[in-house]
Amino acid sequence: MTEITMIEAIRQAMDEELARDGSVFVIGEDVGVRGGVFRATQGLFEKYGEDRVIDSPLAELTIVGVGIGAAVYGKRPICEIQFADFIYPAFNQIVSEAAKMYYRSNGQWSVPLVIRAPYGGGIGGGLYHSQSVEAFFTQVPGLKVVIPSNPYDAKGLLKSAVRDPNPVLFFEPKKGYRLIKGEVPEDDKEYTVPIGPAKVTREGRDLTVFAYGMMHHYALQAADTVANEGIDVEVVDLRTLYPVDRETILESVRKTSKALIVYEANLTGGYGAEIAATIAEWGFMNLDAPVRRLAGPDVPAVPFSHPMEEWFMINPEKIADSIRDLAAF
Amino acid sequence: MPTKVIMPKLGESIVEGTVTGWLKQAGDEIEEYDPLLEVETDKVTTEIPSPASGTLLKILVAEGEIVAVGTVLAWIGEPGEEIPDEGVKVTHDHEPHETPDSESITDEPVIQRSAGKDEDLGYISPIVARLAREKKVDLSKVKGTGMDGRITKKDVQNYIKERTGEAEAEVPIWETPADGDLFRPTEMVFAKKGEEPTRVSRAEPSVVPGETISLSPMRKRIAEHMQQSKRTAPHVTTVMESDMSQVARHREIAKQEAGSGVHLTYTAYFLAAIITGLKAVPLANSSWTDAGIRVHQQINLGMAVALSSGGLIVPVIKNADELSLIGLAKKINDLAERARAGKLEPDEVQNGTFTLTNHGTKGSLFATPIINQPQSGILGAGLIQKRPVVVNDAIAIKPMVYLSYSFDHRILDGASADTFLAHVVHALENWQ
Numbered sequence: 001m002t003e004i005t006m007i008e009a010i011r012q013a014m015d016e017e018l019a020r021d022g023s024v025f026v027i028g029e030d031v032g033v034r035g036g037v038f039r040a041t042q043g044l045f046e047k048y049g050e051d052r053v054i055d056s057p058l059a060e061l062t063i064v065g066v067g068i069g070a071a072v073y074g075k076r077p078i079c080e081i082q083f084a085d086f087i088y089p090a091f092n093q094i095v096s097e098a099a100k101m102y103y104r105s106n107g108q109w110s111v112p113l114v115i116r117a118p119y120g121g122g123i124g125g126g127l128y129h130s131q132s133v134e135a136f137f138t139q140v141p142g143l144k145v146v147i148p149s150n151p152y153d154a155k156g157l158l159k160s161a162v163r164d165p166n167p168v169l170f171f172e173p174k175k176g177y178r179l180i181k182g183e184v185p186e187d188d189k190e191y192t193v194p195i196g197p198a199k200v201t202r203e204g205r206d207l208t209v210f211a212y213g214m215m216h217h218y219a220l221q222a223a224d225t226v227a228n229e230g231i232d233v234e235v236v237d238l239r240t241l242y243p244v245d246r247e248t249i250l251e252s253v254r255k256t257s258k259a260l261i262v263y264e265a266n267l268t269g270g271y272g273a274e275i276a277a278t279i280a281e282w283g284f285m286n287l288d289a290p291v292r293r294l295a296g297p298d299v300p301a302v303p304f305s306h307p308m309e310e311w312f313m314i315n316p317e318k319i320a321d322s323i324r325d326l327a328a329f
Numbered sequence: 330m331p332t333k334v335i336m337p338k339l340g341e342s343i344v345e346g347t348v349t350g351w352l353k354q355a356g357d358e359i360e361e362y363d364p365l366l367e368v369e370t371d372k373v374t375t376e377i378p379s380p381a382s383g384t385l386l387k388i389l390v391a392e393g394e395i396v397a398v399g400t401v402l403a404w405i406g407e408p409g410e411e412i413p414d415e416g417v418k419v420t421h422d423h424e425p426h427e428t429p430d431s432e433s434i435t436d437e438p439v440i441q442r443s444a445g446k447d448e449d450l451g452y453i454s455p456i457v458a459r460l461a462r463e464k465k466v467d468l469s470k471v472k473g474t475g476m477d478g479r480i481t482k483k484d485v486q487n488y489i490k491e492r493t494g495e496a497e498a499e500v501p502i503w504e505t506p507a508d509g510d511l512f513r514p515t516e517m518v519f520a521k522k523g524e525e526p527t528r529v530s531r532a533e534p535s536v537v538p539g540e541t542i543s544l545s546p547m548r549k550r551i552a553e554h555m556q557q558s559k560r561t562a563p564h565v566t567t568v569m570e571s572d573m574s575q576v577a578r579h580r581e582i583a584k585q586e587a588g589s590g591v592h593l594t595y596t597a598y599f600l601a602a603i604i605t606g607l608k609a610v611p612l613a614n615s616s617w618t619d620a621g622i623r624v625h626q627q628i629n630l631g632m633a634v635a636l637s638s639g640g641l642i643v644p645v646i647k648n649a650d651e652l653s654l655i656g657l658a659k660k661i662n663d664l665a666e667r668a669r670a671g672k673l674e675p676d677e678v679q680n681g682t683f684t685l686t687n688h689g690t691k692g693s694l695f696a697t698p699i700i701n702q703p704q705s706g707i708l709g710a711g712l713i714q715k716r717p718v719v720v721n722d723a724i725a726i727k728p729m730v731y732l733s734y735s736f737d738h739r740i741l742d743g744a745s746a747d748t749f750l751a752h753v754v755h756a757l758e759n760w761q
Binding site: 285288 | 456459475479
């Protein structure tokens with residue numbers, strides 16, 4: 001096992017899948033010659049050539065539309081949307097076509113497509129390079145939505161996504177690309193992480209924090225902080241947002257009776273609301289406190305000004321404060 | 330005068346049942362005909378309605394106990410009403426599965442408080458209300474340490490610990506993990522006690538790391554049956570293959586004729602062929618008894634149905650030989666559907682004389698099925714697949730199936746068993 005960054009894990013996953021399966025190809029803006037703006041595809045163009053690592057025009061609708069067509073034809077495209085903020089032109093393709101193809105053709109056609117997109121703020125990216133868009137897609141049956149929080153899961157889940165017969169949206173916490181490091185099996189080309197199950201990443205008795213992506217990373221840090229104050233926090237990494245692992249969520253609530261859900265998208269209508277509803281609906285009899293959400297404020301976007309970005313973003317300190325509040329209830 | 334709750338006779342042949350869950354606790358109000366408890370007989374769970382309106386005064390039979398029909402299970406009446414002497418519990422001659430909760434009957438009257446805002450105690454959370462109810466805790470005696478003096482879950486836990494002096498040994502109810510109830514309508518989640526195996530996070534002490542899946546009543550029942558069958562009957566399995574061309578041809582036509590209302594499966598053909606075989610070799614439709622081999626007059630065919638929640642159940646088609654092929658198909662659909670929905674009547678899993686297991690649906694070619702006691706045989710149908718076979722010294726492609734017949738060698742010998750199986754094959758291969 002070697003310690004590598006998130007971005008390297010993602011690069012390795014694509015490299016290995018391209019090598020394993022000739023029907024896999026990568027398409028996106030600057031993914032070829034330049035190796036991607038985040039270097040996620042570095043070296044792949046040289047290794048697999050321009051037919052399998054394709055530089056697209058600046059047109060997300062095209063990237064995904066081409067991907068869907070190729071997928072229906074039997075290919076396994078990995079579409080890169082350079083920033084999740086740019087995904088909206090492709091929204092119609094994803095929601096109206098990719099998500100519904102299998103259903104509306106009565107199982108005759110499927111769309112084995114992966115859409116990778118870096119999401120999230122805290123990188124000084126301003127309004128159009130910081131957005132968290134997951135909730136737009138977790139309301140669409142027919143899609144799978146995955147957000148890894150560490151290199152091991154990133155690599156294993158991305159490989160599962162490529163092999164999955166359904167369209168998978170794979171959102172990557174870009175702030176963690178080089179910040180989050182972790183061990184990933186070096187030689188085992190066949191290790192994958194299944195899409196679906198959440199994971200209890202820290203066991204505790206007093207309350208549970210549910211999070212994913214960058215916020216999960218922060219939640220673990222916050223849990224360490226408050227552990228010194230005698231608060232024993234359980235942390236659950238949701239990993240797959242759709243379909244969601246209700247069993248693991250409710251099992252944890254059954255144990256701790258208190259739940260805090262952390263996500264960096266806007267609070268209202270965010271994905272955490274679904275987790276809160278799940279707990280309220282099926283875990284009510286085990287609750288010892290109101291279900292709490294900690295999320296980005298309801299303003300149109302992450303501000304560019306650094307102090308204002310700090311104000312918007314959830315960080316380990318804010319999570320620790322919410323934990324203390326809930327523990328005291 | 331309080332009313333007795335009596336273990337009802339749930340079917341012609343039912344003499345006992347297991348109390349699997351109380352839906353009300355002592356002290357709860359209940360309306361006449363409201364579901365009061367659940368009783369399981371041969372893997373079928375039935376809700377027993379309350380015979381009267383009033384307060385559930387006392388529960389006499391703990392969950393997990395097996396009781397005979399006619400046993401007094403509980404008393405219903407006015408709060409504080411005295412229970413007559415005959416209220417003593419009568420149980421069947423079986424060990425209870427679990428020891429009754431010694432705390433379930435208390436002499437102290439306890440003020441029930443529900444979740445929400447309480448005048449004296451502040452906010453009471455759902456879990457606190459539940460714990461207080463289940464553990465008979467008077468919340469006014471518990472000191473709150475939460476926000477604004479609210480009583481927290483931990484306060485109640487600590488209070489219980491101090492009161493009883495009990496250590497952590499007992500796994501509290503809120504620690505028993507999810508009972509697999511998750512993806513059902515909430516009213517069912519709140520009303521039902523888990524049937525499915527529960528995942529226990531607290532691992533049993535063991536050298537190898539892992540998790541222990543606790544046993545559902547169904548799992549236990551299957552384990553008992555299988556063990557008992559293997560112990561009592563010397564099993565022999567004989568296998569023949571059958572060409573399904575005629576059946577396939579007939580099925581295509583019959584499906585058209587029967588219309589969309591009937592789902593005509595191969596199972597119906599297998600059952601019909603078994604009936605032919607059983608008529609030709611009546612000894613295959615029998616049971617071993619100490620007095621001798623009992624040859625049955627009825628042909629009651631069981632068919633194993635796998636349940637999505639795990640486990641399996643064997644509904645029985647009574648007097649199957651009196652049904653036409655389409656009649657069988659209808660009956661199969663009906664029983665299989667209700668089996669999966671958990672809606673079988675207790676009588677419908679009783680008195681089978683022979684069983685079919687369709688293990689081919691998951692791709693298995695042939696198997697060595699275990700006999701469903703006290704029957705003498707079980708037929709396993711494998712996957713129907715096209716295979717090259719030799720016909721008149723030429724190679725032909727035919728839809729073929731392996732039929733595995735496990736029989737009780739105390740009753741049948743190889744020759745008689747193979748005669749039965751040959752009749753089944755003959756019926757299938759020459760289907761008209």
